[in-house]
Amino acid sequence: MKIKGITDIFFDLDHTLWDFDKNSALTFDKIFKLNNININLNEFLAYYEPINLNYWKLYRDEKIDKASLRFGRLNDAFSAVDFTVENHVIHQLSEDYITHLSSFNHLFENTFEILDYLKHNYTLHIITNGFSEVQQGKMKNSNIIHYFKTVTNSESVGVKKPNPKIFNHALKAANTPVNKALMIGDNYEADILGAINIGMDAILFDTKNEAINEDVKQINNLIHLKNYL
Structure with missing residues (x-):
């Protein structure tokens, strides 16, 4: 749907x-x-x-x-x-x-395909708990940094996902309300519950098919985002 x-x-x-x-x-x-x-x-x-x-x-x-x-x-x-x-x-x-x-830059299957698909109808962003000095290099060296309007890093905000402050900071940086935002991530606690707890919709990227919560929207391949977006 x-x-x-x-x-x-x-x-x-x-x-x-x-x-x-x-x-x-x-x-x-x-x-x-x-x-x-x-x-x-x-x-x-x-x-x-x-x-x-x-x-x-x-x-x-x-x-x-x-x-x-x-x-x-x-x-x-x-x-x-x-x-x-x-x-x-x-x-x-x-x-x-x-x-x-960051000198190795393998991306998950269909990363470029789905980003190219989404960029025409949505504004794309990153929210990461990774170390700031490393994350920029990863995105730059893997040639995906240009897809994203904003990059919110836990070190710059001072808190980590699932803390609501990092999500609210990202929303403010993106200049978008929570009801028009969607979070996509692999970590149920940090990405999915973190987003849901502030009223943001979310999709779990579950490559291991763990079926953590049947009430949460889940995909096991990025291309399946087309089923929702």
Whole structure:
């Protein structure tokens, strides 16, 4: 069913347009080679990815700071695979990861197709909890930055999704009322509930087909946004 009355669409970036897991894996492969870390990459990633998601939840909930996230997720993952790495090397890997992450720019299937489709009838925006120094590079290097009129970053606002302040800040920057706005993202708590709680419509990008809430509009491929817009 088509959604009526929408003028502005707000996208999350990581895990929604920008394929974080794929780009992250390539980055780790690169920085491990640069730092002579001889570890089984697939085994490391199997532990790192859920650990990283948990650290991001702690960061989103204001329970840890950025430095703790960057160090802790690596330290815990190395511990999980019983691989000893000195603290100064973890700090170096953390810096290298941020430096090289935006050099890999795989997007989810049909990203360009859907953005080209939507841009003719809607004004497009980004709301992201990612680090500001990295997110601009991701959008620029993956050639999608020109699609978006505004980019709202949690670091510049001072709060993270699902805090209503970041959504309200984004709406003000876009100069659009909440009843004409739509949020699209992969995180049920941060993107979907965050938007719904301020009265914004939302669509969950559910690539893992988890069917989190049957009352929430969901897609598993970006091209399926055409069913709603």
